[in-house]
Amino acid sequence: MVKEAAIPSTGQGPSNDGRTNLAAVGNLAVKCVKCKEILYGRDLDKNLKVCPRCGYHFKLTAQERIALLVDTNSFVETDTNIISTDPLNFATRSQSYAAKLAEERSTTGLNEAVVSGHATIDGLPLALAVMDFRFIGGSMGSVVGEKITRTIELGLEKKFPVLVVSTSGGARMQEGLYSLMQMAKVSAALARLGEAHLPYFSLLTDPTTGGVTASFAMLGDVILAEPGALICFAGPRVIEGFMHIKLPDGAVSSEFVLQHGMIDAIVHRRDLRHKLSQLLHLYMKR
Ligand SMILES: [Zn+2]
16 A cells, blocks of 8 residues: 655655754744743753753654664665555545645655664664654554565564664554554564564654554564653543543653563663664674
């Protein structure tokens, strides 16, 4: 349910110059979502978009995330030209899915909700796919599933470990069953990676929910999360609306899922690259 199209590269090859390349908020004042502090944009940029007062981790774009994690100029983007065929010819009263996709492409500069390729961290290679929440809430349709599967297959082919950075509202309803099928497809590719004794690292960022949580996000050999990220299958509002109960504060956070043994570690944004480097050395340097 995807096709190759002559659409220019999404990422324009992020120059991934570490900390300096996060899209600048600049001189703007930004209000912290969590502590409501008014922050000076430049201070926030310097702090990797983490609130200096309460530690809230603002969302990053896929390019920002790649710049933060991998060696300078090492990222090579792959599968840049895959787009959805809109298999259900889906439309709401206000807009067709095809029009929605075109709009998202133009506002985000991305082709889809994931950017994939290969890169190095401290000189050690890996295949990686990084989701971007700006594109229809990081939802997983056939293209996202296909690109992540191809990233895993790239790892298999080149004997690279695989990293997927998740941020997602779940499966994309506009592609119905085709979105749900991606859960099985990606999971099957990960099983093959496991059989080949290649490690899979999953990094969960705010928010990781729905079909993404229920498939590849939780299948990592090592599962890391950023502090305070929403991590769940059904979001708190859905649970509260359905069950008519009030969830305790933080019941669907990284800290909660760590406490309940679902993930391996919570890592502050500034330490992520170092942690991944340690893992790559541990698993791959023999
Ligand atoms: Zn704050």
